[in-house]
Amino acid sequence: MAAPAHHVIIGNGVAGNHAAWVLRARAPDDRITIITIGALLFYDRYQLPQVFRGKHDWRAYLVHPPSYYEQNRIAVRRKCRVTHVDAERRVLTLAHREEVKYDTLLIASGGGGYLPANLIEYRPLFHSFNTFRAAMATARALPEEGTVIMLGGDILGIDVAYNLVDTGHRVLLVPHEQSFWPHKVDPSERPQLFEALSGAGIEVVDEAPVERIEAGENGAPARRVVLADGRELTGDVIMPFYGLAPALEFIARSGVDIERGLLVNPELKSTDAHIWAAGDVCQIWSADENAYRFYYGWKNVKAMGELAARNMTGSEQPFQTFIDETLTVDRAGRLHSSFWDYD
Amino acid sequence: MSDTDIQIAICGSAGDGTIAAGSILNQAMARAGYKVIAFDVYPAEIRGFGECIACSRITSAQVFSLKGQSDVLVSLNDGHAIAHVPEVRDYGAVIYDDAPISTLKEGQHISAHIKPAQLPYGLPMRELSERATSAAKSRNMVALGYLAGLYGMPRKAFHETITGKFKGKAAAIAEGNVQAFDAGYAEGEAAFRLDFIELGPAPETSSDAVMMNGNTAIVEGCMEAGLETFFGYPITPATTILEMLAARLPKQGGRVLQTEDEIAAIGAAIGAGYTGARAATATSGPGLALMTEMLGLGVMAEVPVVIFVSQRGGPSTGMPTKTEQSDLNLAVFGGSGDAKRIVLAPTNVEGCYRCAGRAFELAEQYQTPVIVLLDLYLSNRLESVSGLGKTRFAPNLSKGLDAWAPNEAYQRFAITDDWVSPRAIPGEPGGIHTVTGLEHNQLGRPKDTPEIHQLMTEKRHQKVAPAIRHADLSTYKRFGDEGEVDVGLIAWGSTFGEALEAMLQARSEGIRCAAMKVVMLSPLPVDAIRSFCADCREVLVPELNYQGQFANLLTGATGCEVHRFNRVTGRPMQVEDILGEIRRLAKVIKTERRFVAA
Numbered sequence: 001m002a003a004p005a006h007h008v009i010i011g012n013g014v015a016g017n018h019a020a021w022v023l024r025a026r027a028p029d030d031r032i033t034i035i036t037i038g039a040l041l042f043y044d045r046y047q048l049p050q051v052f053r054g055k056h057d058w059r060a061y062l063v064h065p066p067s068y069y070e071q072n073r074i075a076v077r078r079k080c081r082v083t084h085v086d087a088e089r090r091v092l093t094l095a096h097r098e099e100v101k102y103d104t105l106l107i108a109s110g111g112g113g114y115l116p117a118n119l120i121e122y123r124p125l126f127h128s129f130n131t132f133r134a135a136m137a138t139a140r141a142l143p144e145e146g147t148v149i150m151l152g153g154d155i156l157g158i159d160v161a162y163n164l165v166d167t168g169h170r171v172l173l174v175p176h177e178q179s180f181w182p183h184k185v186d187p188s189e190r191p192q193l194f195e196a197l198s199g200a201g202i203e204v205v206d207e208a209p210v211e212r213i214e215a216g217e218n219g220a221p222a223r224r225v226v227l228a229d230g231r232e233l234t235g236d237v238i239m240p241f242y243g244l245a246p247a248l249e250f251i252a253r254s255g256v257d258i259e260r261g262l263l264v265n266p267e268l269k270s271t272d273a274h275i276w277a278a279g280d281v282c283q284i285w286s287a288d289e290n291a292y293r294f295y296y297g298w299k300n301v302k303a304m305g306e307l308a309a310r311n312m313t314g315s316e317q318p319f320q321t322f323i324d325e326t327l328t329v330d331r332a333g334r335l336h337s338s339f340w341d342y343d
Numbered sequence: 344m345s346d347t348d349i350q351i352a353i354c355g356s357a358g359d360g361t362i363a364a365g366s367i368l369n370q371a372m373a374r375a376g377y378k379v380i381a382f383d384v385y386p387a388e389i390r391g392f393g394e395c396i397a398c399s400r401i402t403s404a405q406v407f408s409l410k411g412q413s414d415v416l417v418s419l420n421d422g423h424a425i426a427h428v429p430e431v432r433d434y435g436a437v438i439y440d441d442a443p444i445s446t447l448k449e450g451q452h453i454s455a456h457i458k459p460a461q462l463p464y465g466l467p468m469r470e471l472s473e474r475a476t477s478a479a480k481s482r483n484m485v486a487l488g489y490l491a492g493l494y495g496m497p498r499k500a501f502h503e504t505i506t507g508k509f510k511g512k513a514a515a516i517a518e519g520n521v522q523a524f525d526a527g528y529a530e531g532e533a534a535f536r537l538d539f540i541e542l543g544p545a546p547e548t549s550s551d552a553v554m555m556n557g558n559t560a561i562v563e564g565c566m567e568a569g570l571e572t573f574f575g576y577p578i579t580p581a582t583t584i585l586e587m588l589a590a591r592l593p594k595q596g597g598r599v600l601q602t603e604d605e606i607a608a609i610g611a612a613i614g615a616g617y618t619g620a621r622a623a624t625a626t627s628g629p630g631l632a633l634m635t636e637m638l639g640l641g642v643m644a645e646v647p648v649v650i651f652v653s654q655r656g657g658p659s660t661g662m663p664t665k666t667e668q669s670d671l672n673l674a675v676f677g678g679s680g681d682a683k684r685i686v687l688a689p690t691n692v693e694g695c696y697r698c699a700g701r702a703f704e705l706a707e708q709y710q711t712p713v714i715v716l717l718d719l720y721l722s723n724r725l726e727s728v729s730g731l732g733k734t735r736f737a738p739n740l741s742k743g744l745d746a747w748a749p750n751e752a753y754q755r756f757a758i759t760d761d762w763v764s765p766r767a768i769p770g771e772p773g774g775i776h777t778v779t780g781l782e783h784n785q786l787g788r789p790k791d792t793p794e795i796h797q798l799m800t801e802k803r804h805q806k807v808a809p810a811i812r813h814a815d816l817s818t819y820k821r822f823g824d825e826g827e828v829d830v831g832l833i834a835w836g837s838t839f840g841e842a843l844e845a846m847l848q849a850r851s852e853g854i855r856c857a858a859m860k861v862v863m864l865s866p867l868p869v870d871a872i873r874s875f876c877a878d879c880r881e882v883l884v885p886e887l888n889y890q891g892q893f894a895n896l897l898t899g900a901t902g903c904e905v906h907r908f909n910r911v912t913g914r915p916m917q918v919e920d921i922l923g924e925i926r927r928l929a930k931v932i933k934t935e936r937r938f939v940a941a
Binding site: 039040041058066067068069070075076077078079080094095096097098099100101133136137 | 433440441442443445446447448449451452454455457458459460462463464465535537
């Protein structure tokens with residue numbers, strides 16, 4: 001009798017966990033392992049702005065209780081970083097030198113915050129919001145009614161900005177060409193969108209490149225941003241939001257095709273027969289556009305995870321998105337992004 | 344409930360410094376003012392790489408046992424620690440090396456075994472150790488430092504303890520270990536904590552609190568009681584008593600001799616006791632089995648001698664490094680004939696101290712061998728204790744020759760009102776007498792008539808009966824609810840701590856419950872036990888042996904019916920297990936009441 005197949009999922013977000021759920025339903029006897037660099041089980045990142053409202057117990061963010069994983073026999077390898085995927089041997093290596101064999105591998109590692117090259121040296125001065133830990137660090141660094149200098153302002157950042165303003169903080173937004181990413185916004189539409197943000201209490205400063213960033217000392221504000229035109233902005237924390245960069249370093253030497261993301265066909269299969277990808281990490285071939293493209297947003301990512309799981313277990317269905325990638329201003333003058341929608 | 348109640352298990356292989364790390368943790372936290380109960384498990388094999396676990400419970404209020412589940416597990420060797428991951432509670436922490444030196448197959452790293460409800464904390468122990476000390480061998484200090492930093496334990500107390508531990512060695516050794524500790528501490532301090540384990544402030548404590556295990560407390564009691572001669576033969580888990588006394592007793596004018604075997608040890612101890620010296624030996628179950636013949640001589644010749652017995656898993660060589668309470672029968676009844684002796688079973692470390700000292704008083708007062716019965720768990724269990732040295736033990740309770748009427752010929756074994764005869768020390772003027780293992784008359788001369796044997800046997804039994812009322816010795820004690828209760832626990836030895844904790848938890852759940860500890864197993868406080876049983880709807884007797892030796896003893900003596908709860912896992916009794924039995928019995932009682940009411 002053949003050993004049950006081992007499905008390994010790299011990534012503990014929406015795509016990875018929905019894939020695990022579908023895999024369990026379709027392959028009751030198979031092994032399923034989720035590998036994540038984080039210490040927590042799958043939690044609802046869309047709820048993270050609640051940290052500004054004092055919700056500091058991570059258990060309140062969990063999508064499933066711990067018992068869910070035991071009941072469904074889904075192993076979650078936390079605090080494990082994948083350093084290499086040997087596609088030929090179907091073995092991946094973890095940072096602590098453990099080798100894990102797989103029969104099918106789903107890359108759903110998501111993306112990290114993208115930083116323009118001129119800002120990389122200032123990384124230690126930034127606060128981010130991509131994990132519970134980062135969100136908590138930001139919340140702890142931000143005093144009541146404190147000031148956040150938000151750089152870029154992609155659509156994730158704008159969601160955070162709304163929450164910050166709603167919780168009594170001041171937000172200074174330094175626009176950038178990546179503002180509203182991943183929405184493709186025509187330059188002519190930007191003033192109206194910025195106006196909507198201003199109307200919600202977000203202070204949008206005139207766009208200018210960042211010249212340098214400094215940490216305050218001796219009672220000075222904690223952070224200072226100097227713009228190329230000489231203006232200076234001071235605040236308590238600086239949060240860059242310039243879009244996402246796929247997290248793919250670990251698979252760079254595995255032989256699968258990578259462009260900006262991991263390239264997959266419409267069935268989400270990579271150029272290796274045993275490796276699939278889902279979520280923010282993959283670029284899917286679009287025959288209509290004759291190009292590989294990313295699909296963002298909770299609903300797309302969830303659909304990709306579920307589809308990849310079905311295709312890993314015998315189906316061959318192509319990915320289709322039904323999400324209208326729109327950025328609108330509602331009657332109340334507030335922005336609404338389709339990427340913010342989730343069940 | 345106390346503000347602080349953290350149980351930490353450090354697990355590694357022999358040679359990883361597991362026990363050393365646990366010892367430093369215990370001492371540092373006791374130094375900082377916390378209460379600590381600790382127990383180490385180590386392999387029986389002297390050579391090799393067996394499993395070691397140092398388990399410590401750190402609290403701000405007094406507790407009486409280790410918990411069934413730890414809050415934190417520190418792995419110094421995943422090969423051993425993986426099996427103990429299930430012993431960590433939900434939302435507890437597992438700390439491990441995330442940069443091992445060799446390639447691992449799937450499942451060989453501990454991170455593969457951490458349950459969803461537990462929290463992983465990885466750190467590069469080996470790398471940090473090498474960075475701090477240019478060697479990997481201080482991984483245990485790195486891990487200890489990380490643990491301390493993670494929970495904000497007082498760094499100064501650790502520094503002092505580490506420095507003290509390596510006092511007398513090259514200064515670089517202590518410095519290196521402190522550096523390794525600090526490297527770990529910095530990592531722990533910077534780590535993002537996700538567990539909900541909180542270290543509260545240290546309670547106010549008396550300045551003389553020290554960490555001590557049962558065997559050390561025995562030695563302290565012996566020293567305080569003026570032990571003069573000790574004879575021993577090494578056997579786990581009693582060996583450290585011999586070792587410690589060998590180092591200390593000669594400095595106070597006493598003598599220690601390692602004999603060729605256990606028979607020689609007790610023979611020499613009885614000989615010394617006969618000459619009037621305070622004398623003792625220490626052994627474990629297999630050693631006691633060898634000693635029983637000489638023990639009979641001590642009973643027959645009415646010679647004061649103290650025998651410390653630390654039980655381990657048996658029979659035969661059994662499980663030398665695992666705990667058990669299966670030598671009760673041997674201690675109380677072992678040997679030929681009706682050899683009545685006094686048997687004490689302390690229930691905690693402080694009790695070891697008191698029982699050791701009082702054992703010499705009892706041996707002298709009742710002119711008979713006294714066994715102090717521990718087990719491996721109590722011998723090795725560390726507790727922070729205070730007030731030792733304040734207890735004063737009587738220097739000599741012997742009924743001497745001066746109690747004898749001067750104009751009569753001396754009778755060493757004279758029948759008196761209290762059955763205790765005036766005792767002459769060899770060489771004492773007017774005290775010439777004969778001593779023999781044969782049955783004898785009051786002069787000590789061999790005689791085996793029916794009348795003599797009947798009378799002298801009665802004497803040897805009756806004379807020790809008042810021992811249960813010995814001054815300043817709690818031979819039994821009741822805890823918990825007064826009056827009638829639903830469930831009563833009667834426990835002895837090291838298991839009493841777990842029984843007491845279980846009883847307290849049961850009471851907090853609304854179960855009317857009480858517990859009785861019985862320290863004197865022979866003579867048994869029959870009336871007190873009977874009275875306690877009369878108050879209880881059901882009586883539960885938990886003990887670490889298969890036969891229910893104590894349950895048999897007390898039911899035989901009192902006629903009370905009890906529920907037995909026996910475990911022979913080689914490990915201490917679990918509070919949760921006892922609590923489960925209490926709940927079960929309470930439920931039965933509740934159902935019966937409903938039935939009666941209906």
